[in-house]
Amino acid sequence: MTKWDKRDDMLVHTDEPFNAEPPTPALAERLTTPLDAFYSRNHGPIPRVDPAAWRLEVDGLVERPARLSLEELRSRFPAHEVIATLQCAGNRRAELIEVRDIPGEDPWRSGAVSTASWTGARLSDVLSEAGLRPEAAHVAFGAPDMVREADPPQPYGGSIPVAKATADEVLLAWAMNGHPLPAVHGAPLRAIVPGWIGARSVKWLDRVTAQAEPSGGYFQAVAYRMLPPDADPSRCGPGSGIPLGPVALTCDILRPEHGSRVPPGPTEITGYAFAGDGRGVARVDVSPDAGRTWTQAKLDAPASPWAWQHWRTTLVLPEGEAEIVARAWDGAGATHPESPAALWNPRGYANTSWGRLRLTCRR
Incomplete structure (x- = not known):
């Protein structure tokens, strides 16, 4: 410790x-x-x-x-x-x-x-x-x-x-x-x-x-x-x-760790989504190719209105470099920005852009 x-x-x-x-x-x-x-x-x-x-x-x-x-x-x-x-x-x-x-x-x-x-x-x-x-x-x-x-x-x-x-x-x-x-x-x-x-x-x-x-x-x-x-x-x-008060809708990827190396083929991707102040998360989408195509992740039921929800999906990744992105939707059908460039501010608060993960897929 x-x-x-x-x-x-x-x-x-x-x-x-x-x-x-x-x-x-x-x-x-x-x-x-x-x-x-x-x-x-x-x-x-x-x-x-x-x-x-x-x-x-x-x-x-x-x-x-x-x-x-x-x-x-x-x-x-x-x-x-x-x-x-x-x-x-x-x-x-x-x-x-x-x-x-x-x-x-x-x-x-x-x-x-x-x-x-x-x-x-x-x-x-x-x-x-x-x-x-x-x-x-x-x-x-x-x-x-x-x-x-x-x-x-x-x-x-x-x-x-x-x-x-x-x-x-x-x-x-x-x-x-x-x-x-x-x-x-x-x-x-x-x-x-x-x-x-x-x-x-x-x-x-x-x-x-x-x-x-x-x-x-x-x-x-x-x-x-x-x-x-x-x-x-x-x-x-x-x-x-x-x-700043209530947390805005956000979503991120937790595993695998950013920049890690994994073998090509089926890879489990896990993360969380959270909508502050009691708003719910309705759906999470995950893309294996930087947002060109999407698959819907399995979203855990909320443990409380105030807690994040974990999600997971399995993507089949080809050999090479992969950029995986994830986005969430709330119960009103709203989502969050694609890029941190749209959210830049001089104190660096509230980056709620799509979760991004870059992996190297090599045997």
Whole structure:
């Protein structure tokens, strides 16, 4: 095992803050991702929080502000379990960097997406006990991890609209895949906002604030916003661009690994498709020849409205170089863009172009 009990073959983009992703075949093995393979995205050093001294502050536009220990959370609120996929907004940024450079951003490949079974209290139950006031329109999350990329440095945070915060699927989670939440994934408590970009599932959560406006913090007002292709991020102030929330329809190939060598003939291709915020995936098509011809893949039934769906098909590949592509369709008959060139943006977010796999077929 490497740092933070991760697999030895994790691709580590930075040690501090720790940012790492697994090889894609590790994501194809099961519906839920093992803890040692789950991607890790951080903006500052991972804090060491004493669970005994930790408290969650619930404040802002509530009638009864609260200060809760982990034991009080677990004893006063029913535990719920949600299977949910988390995806970094920068997943597959490396493909956008191939179109045009994106300085200062980690070149995530295809592994910044993982799925777990999360256990915790519903945020809606906590807000209800606190007496959420009618004028509250957003719920902000606060955490102690200090982020140097903000100027001046500030603790990490973000917010979601009240309509999402009070939905049954949003949790204050203390367990992951049946195990206590690891430090690298936010122990003792983290928010889980299924169907939304991973940045909104704030780790090491220590404050929940009901308020009239979205969070004014750096990671809500400046970062994680979709800028136009011609924008200069260094000149864009708070509120520029489109704030990222629900994950757009996406599809990718997990196995075989990109660039690998396989024998000619029948080859099983596996991957996942995901439509955030509870939208379903209706179909996945796979092409053995860069999109000239297509075959329909077998698509697994969803484990929950908030989880990816694995798919698989067998293609007969001739000797030589092969470019395999995959695309998904949602229940409204919509699909996603063919090329990352159509999606390039100056921070490298939301690459939802067709999944692509290049193989060498040789005996």
